[in-house]
Amino acid sequence: MNENHRRTLSTSLRIIERYLNMIDRELASENITRSLILTSTINDIDHETRKRILESTASMLEGIKRIKEEFKLEKDEMPLKRLLCSLLAEIKVILEELKPEKMEKAYGHLSEADRKQLKPHILNLLELWEEAYQTLVSR
Numbered sequence: 550m551n552e553n554h555r556r557t558l559s560t561s562l563r564i565i566e567r568y569l570n571m572i573d574r575e576l577a578s579e580n581i582t583r584s585l586i587l588t589s590t591i592n593d594i595d596h597e598t599r600k601r602i603l604e605s606t607a608s609m610l611e612g613i614k615r616i617k618e619e620f621k622l623e624k625d626e627m628p629l630k631r632l633l634c635s636l637l638a639e640i641k642v643i644l645e646e647l648k649p650e651k652m653e654k655a656y657g658h659l660s661e662a663d664r665k666q667l668k669p670h671i672l673n674l675l676e677l678w679e680e681a682y683q684t685l686v687s688r
Contacts, residue, residue: 550620559622562613569606569613576603630685637682644678647671 550558575581575590576599583590594602616622645651648671649664659667 555620555622558616558620559625562616562622563625566610566613569609572606573603633685634682637678637685641675641678641682644671644675 576594579594579596579599580592581590582592617624646655647667649659649668652667653659653664
């Protein structure tokens with residue numbers, strides 16, 4: 550297998566591994582109903598289904614481990630700082646797209662009242678983002 554194939558295989562399996570671990574975390578407790586600011590997760594998975602999904606994700610993770618060993622894929626060690634910078638970069642892109650002028654270009658006219666009401670909130674979030682980012686990269 551050439552290096553491009555190995556890199557693609559490794560990168561794709563890392564993403565799948567991350568998603569499988571997210572599924573496992575979500576299913577860790579049978580009674581969890583999570584409520585965030587804009588999202589609520591309601592537990593609608595019964596015990597047997599949960600158990601079978603956890604068995605499947607465990608088997609898939611074992612399969613990924615076998616592929617890693619068979620193809621001698623390297624374990625990527627991602628410094629936490631790099632991971633956080635990556636997440637913050639994604640947040641920055643989303644926040645920039647929420648500026649009223651960007652939203653208008655993509656989705657059509659916003660009333661002046663909506664523009665004036667939304668803009669300070671987005672600018673505030675961008676300032677807070679900048680503070681978090683600068684704190685991270687300056688240390």
